[in-house]
Amino acid sequence: MTTSPKTVADRYLALWNEPDPARRQALLDQAWSAAGRYVDPLMSGQGRDGVGAMIEAARSQFPGHGFTLRGAPDGHGRHVRFSWTLAPAGGAPIAGGTDVATLDDDGRITDVIGFLDGDVGGA
Amino acid sequence: MTTSPKTVADRYLALWNEPDPARRQALLDQAWSAAGRYVDPLMSGQGRDGVGAMIEAARSQFPGHGFTLRGAPDGHGRHVRFSWTLAPAGGAPIAGGTDVATLDDDGRITDVIGFLDGDVGGA
Numbered sequence: 001m002t003t004s005p006k007t008v009a010d011r012y013l014a015l016w017n018e019p020d021p022a023r024r025q026a027l028l029d030q031a032w033s034a035a036g037r038y039v040d041p042l043m044s045g046q047g048r049d050g051v052g053a054m055i056e057a058a059r060s061q062f063p064g065h066g067f068t069l070r071g072a073p074d075g076h077g078r079h080v081r082f083s084w085t086l087a088p089a090g091g092a093p094i095a096g097g098t099d100v101a102t103l104d105d106d107g108r109i110t111d112v113i114g115f116l117d118g119d120v121g122g123a
Numbered sequence: 124m125t126t127s128p129k130t131v132a133d134r135y136l137a138l139w140n141e142p143d144p145a146r147r148q149a150l151l152d153q154a155w156s157a158a159g160r161y162v163d164p165l166m167s168g169q170g171r172d173g174v175g176a177m178i179e180a181a182r183s184q185f186p187g188h189g190f191t192l193r194g195a196p197d198g199h200g201r202h203v204r205f206s207w208t209l210a211p212a213g214g215a216p217i218a219g220g221t222d223v224a225t226l227d228d229d230g231r232i233t234d235v236i237g238f239l240d241g242d243v244g245g246a
Contacts, residue, residue, distance in 0.1 A: 041199040076164040079236050081221075098204075100223050100236055113202050113223055 003107040005075035009082035012101065012109070013067045016055055028052050033108040040097065040114030064089055070096060070120070078103045085120055096120025126230040128198035132205035135224065135232070136190045139178055151175050156231040163220065163237030187211055193219060193243070201226045208243055219243025 015027040028048055038045045045054030065088050073082035080101045085093035102111040138150040151171055161168045168177030188211050196205035203224045208216035225234040
């Protein structure tokens with residue numbers, strides 16, 4: 001893997017946190033494979049457009065909230081694991097989760113399997 | 124998913140813990156897809172035979188040790204997450220990890236992505 005787990009996680013969360021649609025699209029193009037897939041207990045998206053629409057929908061559900069990296073990302077081979085919290089600006093986390101991302105040869109995400117961590121916030 | 128995350132995890136760990144080769148093969152056939160793949164930071168296996176050989180090699184590295192479920196498995200769709208510890212009989216854990224398994228339509232494992240959890244044992 002040429003990209004560190006920390007960098008993968010930072011880019012991933014920056015995309016979710018980006019309020020500007022054009023910049024979000026640029027981050028999506030950079031970080032995700034065209035055929036990328038996302039699934040967690042609450043939502044799923046297929047293809048870069050599907051993932052982008054899913055992120056936009058999730059953002060609109062939690063206006064003013066942001067994702068923050070929790071703990072240290074780790075990884076091996078094509079796989080990266082990282083944990084996050086979701087919180088309103090200046091507020092306590094309302095949810096947390098752990099995502100496992102798989103990357104292609106170019107370091108772009110092909111799959112994310114997400115889980116909610118019940119010991120963080122209200123998830 | 125027709126099989127609960129807890130059942131998937133229990134069957135999975137029972138396979139790793141089974142000392143009898145014939146019974147281990149039967150558990151492997153039951154729980155894993157023929158094309159199943161496993162990868163973690165230390166080892167990998169491809170196909171039911173490859174995964175079986177990998178488990179046998181790992182078991183021979185830690186004679187007298189066993190895997191125990193840690194915490195509550197969770198899952199959604201085709202995906203299950205569970206955590207484990209590895210310990211000698213009656214002893215303290217020497218390692219721990221978290222595995223994410225993906226299942227096929229028959230509930231058999233097609234992929235496991237494993238991670239080591241540094242806060243458990245000496246991993």
